[in-house]
Amino acid sequence: MAERSTPTLAVWKFTSCDGCQLTLLDCEEDLLALTGQVEIRHFLEASSRADPGPYDVSLVEGSITTAEQERLIRQVREWSRVLVTIGACATAGGVQALRNFADVEEFRSVVYATPSYVDTLATSTPIAAHVRVDYELRGCPIDRRQLVAVLSAFLAGREPDLPDDSVCTECKRRGNTCVMVADGTPCLGPVTHAGCGALCPTYRRGCYGCFGPVRAPNTRSLIRQLRVCGMGDAELDRVFHTFNAAAPGFASARGETDEPSQ
Amino acid sequence: MTDRVAVIDHSALVELVGLLHAEGYVVVGPTLRENAIVLAELDDGDDLVSGWGVDTEAGRYRVVRRADDAVFAHSAGPQSWKSFLHPARRRLLSTDTSDGDLTVEPEPEPSRRMAFLGVRPCDLVAIGVLDRVLAGGRYPDPGYTARRDGVLVIVANCTEPGATCFCVSMGGGPRAPAGFDLALTERVDDAGHRFLVEVGSAAGEELLAALPHRAATDADLRVADDDLADAAEHMGRAMPEVDLRALLVDSRESPHWAEVASRCLACGNCTMVCPTCFCTTTEEVTDLTGEHGERWQRWSSCFDLDFSYLHGGEVRTSRQSRYRQWMTHKLSTWYDQFGSSGCVGCGRCIVWCPVGIDITEEAASLTALASREVGT
Ligand code: SF4
Ligand code: SF4
Ligand code: SF4
Numbered sequence: 001m002a003e004r005s006t007p008t009l010a011v012w013k014f015t016s017c018d019g020c021q022l023t024l025l026d027c028e029e030d031l032l033a034l035t036g037q038v039e040i041r042h043f044l045e046a047s048s049r050a051d052p053g054p055y056d057v058s059l060v061e062g063s064i065t066t067a068e069q070e071r072l073i074r075q076v077r078e079w080s081r082v083l084v085t086i087g088a089c090a091t092a093g094g095v096q097a098l099r100n101f102a103d104v105e106e107f108r109s110v111v112y113a114t115p116s117y118v119d120t121l122a123t124s125t126p127i128a129a130h131v132r133v134d135y136e137l138r139g140c141p142i143d144r145r146q147l148v149a150v151l152s153a154f155l156a157g158r159e160p161d162l163p164d165d166s167v168c169t170e171c172k173r174r175g176n177t178c179v180m181v182a183d184g185t186p187c188l189g190p191v192t193h194a195g196c197g198a199l200c201p202t203y204r205r206g207c208y209g210c211f212g213p214v215r216a217p218n219t220r221s222l223i224r225q226l227r228v229c230g231m232g233d234a235e236l237d238r239v240f241h242t243f244n245a246a247a248p249g250f251a252s253a254r255g256e257t258d259e260p261s262q
Numbered sequence: 263m264t265d266r267v268a269v270i271d272h273s274a275l276v277e278l279v280g281l282l283h284a285e286g287y288v289v290v291g292p293t294l295r296e297n298a299i300v301l302a303e304l305d306d307g308d309d310l311v312s313g314w315g316v317d318t319e320a321g322r323y324r325v326v327r328r329a330d331d332a333v334f335a336h337s338a339g340p341q342s343w344k345s346f347l348h349p350a351r352r353r354l355l356s357t358d359t360s361d362g363d364l365t366v367e368p369e370p371e372p373s374r375r376m377a378f379l380g381v382r383p384c385d386l387v388a389i390g391v392l393d394r395v396l397a398g399g400r401y402p403d404p405g406y407t408a409r410r411d412g413v414l415v416i417v418a419n420c421t422e423p424g425a426t427c428f429c430v431s432m433g434g435g436p437r438a439p440a441g442f443d444l445a446l447t448e449r450v451d452d453a454g455h456r457f458l459v460e461v462g463s464a465a466g467e468e469l470l471a472a473l474p475h476r477a478a479t480d481a482d483l484r485v486a487d488d489d490l491a492d493a494a495e496h497m498g499r500a501m502p503e504v505d506l507r508a509l510l511v512d513s514r515e516s517p518h519w520a521e522v523a524s525r526c527l528a529c530g531n532c533t534m535v536c537p538t539c540f541c542t543t544t545e546e547v548t549d550l551t552g553e554h555g556e557r558w559q560r561w562s563s564c565f566d567l568d569f570s571y572l573h574g575g576e577v578r579t580s581r582q583s584r585y586r587q588w589m590t591h592k593l594s595t596w597y598d599q600f601g602s603s604g605c606v607g608c609g610r611c612i613v614w615c616p617v618g619i620d621i622t623e624e625a626a627s628l629t630a631l632a633s634r635e636v637g638t
Contacts, residue, residue: 033549034550037550037552152552155552161545168534169561169566172530180616181616182323190529216581218524218525221524221525221526225321
């Protein structure tokens with residue numbers, strides 16, 4: 001193959017738990033192969049090396065919750081040819097976006113011993129609310145296979161395969177028996193974006209939606225069935241309002257959970 | 263020369279699995295796994311389900327313990343034979359550039375011969391539909407034909423149709439008239455647990471000859487005839503008795519599609535479980551070095567947004583357009599394309615729809631709306 005200059009990679013963290021970056025570190029053999037193919041110029045979770053851009057690819061973890069982050073993400077966008085958001089925080093605002101539905105001042109005064117030390121915006125917003133995003137990797141945390149697949153696609157110069165199908169399509173392709181139909185276990189698979197390989201239903205648990213909503217999910221209809229499967233108001237509220245609480249497709253489920261059961 | 267119709271007992275059925283293995287077949291049949299009776303490779307005859315039935319309704323499936331040891335007293339489970347003839351994921355080819363040149367290796371097709379044990383009459387019709395779609399026409403799919411050729415088919419006629427079955431409406435019935443190597447009709451009563459065996463081919467005849475059996479009496483034949491005639495009278499569901507093909511064409515603008523869309527999740531489960539839905543997409547896989555590549559085929563669904571992606575965007579963005587496409591293809595445009603209905607009345611889409619959308623009910627609603635229109 002003709003010599004080409006080694007592509008450069010940067011990994012960024014905004015407001016998040018670091019779990020998605022750990023998924024990258026967890027790639028073990030693939031990570032070794034990756035370091036042979038790209039020059040990792042900025043990845044503070046793994047090394048203190050922080051070389052300046054521009055970068056060919058930036059992986060961005062976390063949501064935007066401070067004014068400083070608002071500035072930094074614009075910088076990152078300018079420095080990066082391709083920007084990939086990784087995980088529910090970066091793609092939907094994460095669990096910390098629950099603040100969007102509450103009074104941050106109250107949290108600040110109740111939770112922290114010295115509230116004045118806390119520098120925060122009133123909202124937690126996804127990266128795409130601030131800059132253009134090229135690809136999104138969903139999940140809390142992201143799926144390792146998908147991460148490697150996206151980086152491999154980038155290196156090969158082709159589009160990554162990130163279908164906007166439901167988790168059900170992956171579940172059926174795996175040959176699983178549907179937990180909702182056969183066990184009566186509530187499952188968010190029908191309205192949840194594919195990518196995890198139907199991990200939870202494969203272990204006979206209902207999907208809890210950590211990959212966030214598919215485009216235009218019919219949460220109203222699913223909620224009716226989740227109630228038939230025994231979910232009550234509190235559970236419904238929690239299941240739609242945890243990792244992807246602020247994702248529009250799930251946030252709107254808020255007003256639908258109070259529908260009477262059929 | 264054996265009899266064309268004979269009777270075997272339960273232990274001979276168990277023995278049949280071993281016999282098929284000895285002849286080199288991979289035997290696929292119904293077995294209990296987790297909370298469902300699934301189709302899977304059987305390690306031996308004892309893997310065959312026995313003493314379990316199912317309780318099905320729209321969006322609901324429960325296995326239930328039976329008072330007897332019946333093997334085939336259950337209706338369509340979560341998969342169909344499609345999973346074995348047209349797998350959910352299949353590698354098409356591999357590429358390699360590690361020594362500088364590009365080499366392309368097509369995936370070798372499997373050479374194992376399969377025996378399908380317990381094929382329902384509706385599913386036999388469905389296999390015929392897949393044959394026309396994937397093996398007929400000018401460009402047969404070699405992956406399909408490699409799996410399909412030489413499949414030994416042992417039918418299990420239906421004596422206990424489920425609450426969601428409607429094969430009779432679709433022109434079939436609980437008894438397979440032809441197209442099998444052997445066909446079994448199960449009976450459990452005071453006289454014991456036995457299977458009437460009809461021979462449909464020379465291979466079937468040889469198998470029967472190798473099993474302990476007795477000649478069928480007139481009484482055996484009459485009992486099976488009665489049981490199957492009775493089953494035909496007890497379909498849990500029925501399609502409206504109208505020209506479905508015309509109904510769907512005439513219902514293009516029906517207000518009913520919006521109503522279905524308020525319930526439909528566009529999750530794609532109905533297409534995945536349907537024994538005749540055949541659509542696929544391809545995915546390219548490369549490793550991080552870029553030296554190894556693979557092309558895979560996987561099941562796709564007309565309910566996926568990406569499915570109708572053309573230059574510039576998707577064509578069927580609304581749920582109602584996607585549900586309409588699916589149902590219209592199954593019951594109407596399939597005739598234009600492949601000369602038959604795409605629905606065989608197995609009821610799987612009704613059972614495995616998480617919100618219990620029922621193709622027979624939707625057809626009835628469309629019929630009611632259409633006749634109202636004619637009336638006004
Ligand atoms: S178990 Fe959940 S993800 Fe799987 S098919 Fe059923 S509803 Fe869909
Ligand atoms: S009809 Fe049922 S199974 Fe099919 S896409 Fe709609 S909700 Fe899913
Ligand atoms: S459309 Fe439904 S009932 Fe008809 S063959 Fe497909 S899964 Fe069976």
